[in-house]
């Protein structure tokens with residue numbers, strides 16, 4: 370059979386990894402796919418220095434690939450939303466299949482892109498867009514297709530997890546570790562996407578759509594990053610037997626769907642609490658299968674290339690399948706996507722860690738306990754660290770039972786109004802993950 374002809378737009382970290390692994394594993398890949406893959410053109414402003422492109426046609430203009438009548442699969446690895454969207458939509462209009470690692474593009478414009486691809490009868494592969502090399506899209510969309518998914522949660526940003534792990538294990542500074550993550554090619558072009566939780570929210574948006582069969586709704590995801598975390602809270606969490614991880618959580622409830630990204634305390638013996646460095650892990654709970662866990666490298670050149678190439682092979686295998694019989698982009702038939710409401714964060718339910726810096730006056734504990742009890746908030750434990758007194762204020766750390774967030778917000782306002790409390794109350798959500 371003739372080789373399938375592929376064009377790669379963007380030869381940076383992921384593009385470079387894809388180019389090299391396609392070459393190195395060419396024989397193994399064609400044994401699987403039944404045909405060879407020929408990269409006929411590459412378009413990139415800069416070329417990954419690890420790539421030998423001497424025998425490949427390299428062009429400047431990405432549209433030379435998109436409009437090349439020979440090319441059957443366009444691989445978009447440029448990033449960003451503007452040019453990438455033009456590349457993907459024009460490739461689709463030209464009848465080409467697309468493979469992309471671009472979660473920002475899909476979380477924001479995916480509904481339109483998938484609709485156009487469906488109308489044109491072409492496929493869009495995006496395994497690399499969520500949790501890098503972990504085949505979690507395929508696992509949920511195909512492996513768990515018999516289940517009603519109840520919830521999923523995961524560490525889905527490699528840069529953020531690398532930063533938190535290095536800070537905790539080696540005492541390194543935030544800035545120092547972020548710089549290393551950028552040098553290693555883990556971070557987004559704009560690293561605030563990583564540290565402010567935007568990248569994780571893009572990925573969570575995609576995961577929630579394929580788990581629950583809902584349209585992509587990035588604008589409704591609640592997003593909180595890791596930049597406000599302090600070493601003090603990391604240490605207090607540890608003293609209580611917890612680790613702080615940056616989690617994406619999507620949960621189906623009777624009221625709607627929770628879609629939230631934020632730092633979270635999780636018991637230190639949970640598997641997710643022990644996922645460190647650039648590794649990602651996603652736990653998915655289905656009604657039939659129970660809880661399942663997917664673990665692996667969430668970013669980096671070759672792990673991400675692994676997912677891009679799996680998609681190219683998937684496209685090759687399905688090219689001759691009638692569009693109506695192909696696996697739908699979001700795993701559910703397009704006319705079966707449902708409009709479950711996405712809950713606002715104050716409607717979501719969680720347990721909470723609160724750190725209250727209170728003057729050590731008699732009766733403070735009773736005031737705090739009363740504020741919580743009149744709002745129906747049950748306290749699980751209280752820890753006071755007299756040794757950590759600053760300006761006469763002693764940190765009082767509370768763990769609560771699960772409660773609707775609106776009540777905690779209300780309690781925090783009341784706590785901050787006390788004369789004895791002179792700093793904003795620190796609030797971190799807590800999940801038991803069982």
Ligand SMILES: NC(=O)C1=CN([C@@H]2O[C@H](COP(=O)(O)OP(=O)(O)OC[C@H]3O[C@@H](n4cnc5c(N)ncnc54)[C@H](O)[C@@H]3O)[C@@H](O)[C@H]2O)C=CC1
Pocket residue numbers: 378379380381382383384412413414415416417429431446447448449452470471472473497498501554555556557558667668669670673
């Ligand atoms: N780096 C990683 O570990 C992962 C990245 N991704 C996604 O993969 C995509 C690519 O990311 P990276 O490879 O890290 O980025 P990168 O910055 O290393 O590579 C992007 C490449 O595109 C080229 N490029 C940019 N604008 C261009 C233009 N106008 N014309 C021609 N070439 C242009 C650049 O020269 C560069 O070679 C992004 O969507 C990113 O979110 C997804 C998973 C993991």
Ligand SMILES: N[C@@H](CC=O)C(=O)O
Pocket residue numbers: 498500501525526527528529555556557563568667668669
């Ligand atoms: N910047 C992202 C790259 C992979 O998606 C991350 O750090 O996870």
Ligand code: NA
Pocket residue numbers: 496497498499500501502503504505506676
């Ligand atoms: Na993946």
